[in-house]
Amino acid sequence: MANAWGLKNKLFILLLIPGLAWLLCFFIFPIIIVFSMSFGQKVDIIGIDYNWSLHNYFRAFNGVYFFTLFKSIIISSITTFICLIVAIPVALYISFSSTRIKSILLISIMLPLWTNLLIRTYSLIAILRTKGHINSSLEYLWEASNRALNFLNLANYNIFNNNFIPLDLMYNNFAIILGLFYIYVPFMIIPIYLVLERFDRNLLEASYDLGANHFQTFFKVIMPIIIPGIISGIILVFIPCLGSFIIPDLLGGADSQMIGNIIERQFKSANDWPFGSALSFILIYMTIIVISVRYIYSKLYSKFYIRGMYEKY
Amino acid sequence: MTKNKICIEIKNLNKSFGDTLAVDDVSLNIHENEFFTILGPSGCGKSTLLRLISGLEIQDKGSIIINGLDCSSIPANNRPVNMVFQSYALFPHLNIKDNIEFGLKLKKIPIKDIRQRVDNILDLIKMRDYIYKYPAELSGGQRQRVALARAIVNNPKIVLLDEPLSALDANLRIEMQQELVNIQRNLEITFMLVTHDQDEALSISSKIAIMENGKIIETNTSTNMYEYPIKKYSAEFLGRINIIDGYVLKKKQIFHSEIFGNIDLKGNENICENMVLAIRPEKIIIEKRKENKLNRIYAKGTITNSTYYGDMSYLTIELDNTKEIYIHVQNIHRNSLNELKIGKKLLASFDINDLILLEK
Numbered sequence: 001m002a003n004a005w006g007l008k009n010k011l012f013i014l015l016l017i018p019g020l021a022w023l024l025c026f027f028i029f030p031i032i033i034v035f036s037m038s039f040g041q042k043v044d045i046i047g048i049d050y051n052w053s054l055h056n057y058f059r060a061f062n063g064v065y066f067f068t069l070f071k072s073i074i075i076s077s078i079t080t081f082i083c084l085i086v087a088i089p090v091a092l093y094i095s096f097s098s099t100r101i102k103s104i105l106l107i108s109i110m111l112p113l114w115t116n117l118l119i120r121t122y123s124l125i126a127i128l129r130t131k132g133h134i135n136s137s138l139e140y141l142w143e144a145s146n147r148a149l150n151f152l153n154l155a156n157y158n159i160f161n162n163n164f165i166p167l168d169l170m171y172n173n174f175a176i177i178l179g180l181f182y183i184y185v186p187f188m189i190i191p192i193y194l195v196l197e198r199f200d201r202n203l204l205e206a207s208y209d210l211g212a213n214h215f216q217t218f219f220k221v222i223m224p225i226i227i228p229g230i231i232s233g234i235i236l237v238f239i240p241c242l243g244s245f246i247i248p249d250l251l252g253g254a255d256s257q258m259i260g261n262i263i264e265r266q267f268k269s270a271n272d273w274p275f276g277s278a279l280s281f282i283l284i285y286m287t288i289i290v291i292s293v294r295y296i297y298s299k300l301y302s303k304f305y306i307r308g309m310y311e312k313y
Numbered sequence: 314m315t316k317n318k319i320c321i322e323i324k325n326l327n328k329s330f331g332d333t334l335a336v337d338d339v340s341l342n343i344h345e346n347e348f349f350t351i352l353g354p355s356g357c358g359k360s361t362l363l364r365l366i367s368g369l370e371i372q373d374k375g376s377i378i379i380n381g382l383d384c385s386s387i388p389a390n391n392r393p394v395n396m397v398f399q400s401y402a403l404f405p406h407l408n409i410k411d412n413i414e415f416g417l418k419l420k421k422i423p424i425k426d427i428r429q430r431v432d433n434i435l436d437l438i439k440m441r442d443y444i445y446k447y448p449a450e451l452s453g454g455q456r457q458r459v460a461l462a463r464a465i466v467n468n469p470k471i472v473l474l475d476e477p478l479s480a481l482d483a484n485l486r487i488e489m490q491q492e493l494v495n496i497q498r499n500l501e502i503t504f505m506l507v508t509h510d511q512d513e514a515l516s517i518s519s520k521i522a523i524m525e526n527g528k529i530i531e532t533n534t535s536t537n538m539y540e541y542p543i544k545k546y547s548a549e550f551l552g553r554i555n556i557i558d559g560y561v562l563k564k565k566q567i568f569h570s571e572i573f574g575n576i577d578l579k580g581n582e583n584i585c586e587n588m589v590l591a592i593r594p595e596k597i598i599i600e601k602r603k604e605n606k607l608n609r610i611y612a613k614g615t616i617t618n619s620t621y622y623g624d625m626s627y628l629t630i631e632l633d634n635t636k637e638i639y640i641h642v643q644n645i646h647r648n649s650l651n652e653l654k655i656g657k658k659l660l661a662s663f664d665i666n667d668l669i670l671l672e673k
Binding site for chain 1: 367368369389390391394395396398399400402403404405406415416419420463467
């Protein structure tokens with residue numbers, strides 16, 4: 001029985017071939033090419049000298065590149081943190097809603113994910129820019145208040161200056177964080193929601209029955225139990241944030257580029273593929289570190305903690 | 314048995330979910346140190362009643378008085394009651410010790426006292442070797458014990474148990490039933506259990522209330538509930554019973570049955586027209602020949618069905634080609650098993666004193 005569906009089944013191997021071939025051609029080979037390129041050096045427009053030096057890596061840890069890398073980590077961390085703060089109450093609310101409302105809420109979270117990233121980012125621009133929806137609404141309110149003051153003969157008090165000065169919402173780090181948050185918050189909500197969906201609701205009643213109020217129940221029971229979901233959410237948000245380049249490109253200003261933009265530039269305008277490869281691999285190493293933290297965590301606790309979490313006994 | 318103080322007084326409790334009335338005007342008195350069981354079919358509202366007492370549901374009408382204190386509007390986390398859940402609801406992220414301490418720590422009890430109480434309880438449930446294990450590492454029976462310990466360590470006025478044994482296999486269930494009774498006797502805490510298992514109710518409780526469609530049908534001690542039930546529903550729900558067709562002749566104090574003739578009801582109080590007679594299957598015995606004993610009623614019949622349970626045989630007997638009655642016979646001799654085959658004729662008898670007069 002053990003082998004009925006195992007690798008010994010010929011049909012199984014046959015079915016595996018397309019997938020394996022795909023992975024080999026479009027994942028393993030490119031990664032190997034990029035990896036070996038990261039140790040090379042650009043000699044002319046298309047020529048690369050594979051001299052296996054760490055030159056590109058040393059360059060990455062110098063001056064502006066290192067600063068950008070560091071800044072990318074900070075921005076991604078802030079975004080991840082905001083996502084977490086927002087996602088926990090949202091996930092809780094969804095998981096405690098009635099079935100009908102639950103599906104509506106879930107769809108409204110999933111729906112943006114089915115829309116093109118560029119369209120969503122441009123719509124953010126329409127909202128945030130100098131003459132965007134936020135600023136024009138504020139301007140309208142501003143003028144309306146001025147008119148009201150005039151009407152009441154209070155214009156002399158001059159509470160509002162005569163001219164509305166639009167808020168600088170675009171082309172800065174704030175815009176990047178807002179954009180990243182807007183794009184990636186579903187990836188935080190969904191894993192936390194999935195953990196909440198699976199856990200035994202009686203635990204909350206037990207906690208309440210044993211004397212805990214709602215606040216204590218949240219920190220003593222709900223939080224420890226949703227930690228696996230939080231960790232998955234952090235990984236799903238932090239890693240894409242770190243490598244993102246469209247959002248900083250469109251929403252960020254001249255000084256607010258992230259490491260993704262620099263990598264993109266190496267492969268395009270700067271035409272320095274070896275250096276771009278090295279920077280890409282630095283990102284991959286960082287991703288591996290984040291994932292290994294999660295792996296160690298689950299190894300430590302999997303014996304009872306993670307397993308017992310979902311087991312309904 | 315001396316009459317204890319009233320522990321919980323429930324007055325005209327009502328609870329409905331949408332259109333369905335889950336608890337319908339229930340009034341109950343539970344005395345201190347009782348092992349009180351609410352028995353009923355699934356969906357009769359017994360779990361809702363328990364949740365109302367714990368405070369996890371809020372009643373529509375009525376009041377719950379615990380130890381003289383009206384708890385109707387006190388939230389669950391401040392009520393002096395604790396619950397053992399059907400799924401045990403042990404916190405998976407806490408080890409056994411932390412699970413048991415959960416309630417005590419919230420009450421800000423000094424560490425020394427907590428340690429003392431947890432120690433005592435661990436001895437009581439014989440789980441001292443497992444304090445640093447996690448719930449997922451324990452067997453069903455061990456989880457059950459921890460769940461019980463987590464409730465009683467808080468010294469509640471009453472422990473509420475919501476079908477706590479239904480997830481255990483048959484042998485372990487019987488073992489745990491005994492343990493529950495022992496713990497209840499040792500600690501002298503009031504237990505209130507909800508179950509649909511009649512054997513469980515009979516074997517562990519001191520008092521049983523039978524519930525149907527949100528109403529309490531009858532409350533009685535467990536022995537009386539089986540031997541001297543008052544209501545037809547409770548007699549039929551708790552164990553098997555033979556209802557004897559017929560009618561009461563009130564003036565003559567006689568019950569007239571077509572099969573058994575006139576049965577004298579003298580000595581019974583509260584006789585009214587709307588009553589039936591009944592007898593438990595094990596009170597009927599098989600006789601070799603008819604003797605002229607006082608107070609004995611005889612009937613001839615043919616076995617139409619026979620089920621063998623090892624220690625007992627459950628027979629269905631047709632009397633005079635009309636009425637079927639059930640008899641439970643103890644298999645005392647191996648040789649006599651042949652006499653219990655389908656189609657065999659036999660003579661059955663029972664004592665008038667074993668008859669039960671039931672309100673319809």
